[in-house]
Amino acid sequence: MNPLPSISLVGMPGSGKSTVGRHLARQMGWRFVDSDTEIERRIGMPIRDWFPLHGEESFRDVEQDVIDALTQLSGTVIATGGGAVLRPSNRDALHSRSHVFYLRATPEELFRRLRHDTQRPLLQVEDPQRRLRDLFQERDPLYRRAAHYLIEPARPSVSALIGMVLMQLELAGIFDPTALPDSGESPRAD
Numbered sequence: 001m002n003p004l005p006s007i008s009l010v011g012m013p014g015s016g017k018s019t020v021g022r023h024l025a026r027q028m029g030w031r032f033v034d035s036d037t038e039i040e041r042r043i044g045m046p047i048r049d050w051f052p053l054h055g056e057e058s059f060r061d062v063e064q065d066v067i068d069a070l071t072q073l074s075g076t077v078i079a080t081g082g083g084a085v086l087r088p089s090n091r092d093a094l095h096s097r098s099h100v101f102y103l104r105a106t107p108e109e110l111f112r113r114l115r116h117d118t119q120r121p122l123l124q125v126e127d128p129q130r131r132l133r134d135l136f137q138e139r140d141p142l143y144r145r146a147a148h149y150l151i152e153p154a155r156p157s158v159s160a161l162i163g164m165v166l167m168q169l170e171l172a173g174i175f176d177p178t179a180l181p182d183s184g185e186s187p188r189a190d
Contacts, residue, residue: 006071006075006098008071008080009080011104012105013135015104020079022077024166032076034078035066038066038070039062039081071093078098083139091142095145095148099149099172100149101168111128115128
């Protein structure tokens, strides 16, 4: 089986993209890149500081450049930001250059995970649960459009999510899990 150009994870904030991506890359022996971390490296500041100074549209411009560059890498697991699918060019780059997994979680589950998070600019509002519902309603069809695979387990562990991703890759004939390097560790459940 030929190696994949890349694997991309999309989904709402708090759906586990970075955690799953980091462990999946380690288990596969691939590189892991978080697009938000790469954006912060490029802009030289935290995203939460960029938003009030430059606005969301400027952020999305940088994000588009980063997604374009990352999707051209091989042997890489990419965790995207929650809004990466808002631009058609990002959805197209993700879908055409990588195998995209949508980690789908309900707004209620996301609120449970994120209710104390002060780092996500789009959730610093009076009613973050309603904001999550609104974002989910807007973005769910876009995630589905970008994705090749939908992963929607009820309260999954990191290990279970990784197993589901690897199983989908094996069933599609695009990755052989018997070729995985032995990392000697198992991811802890979150």
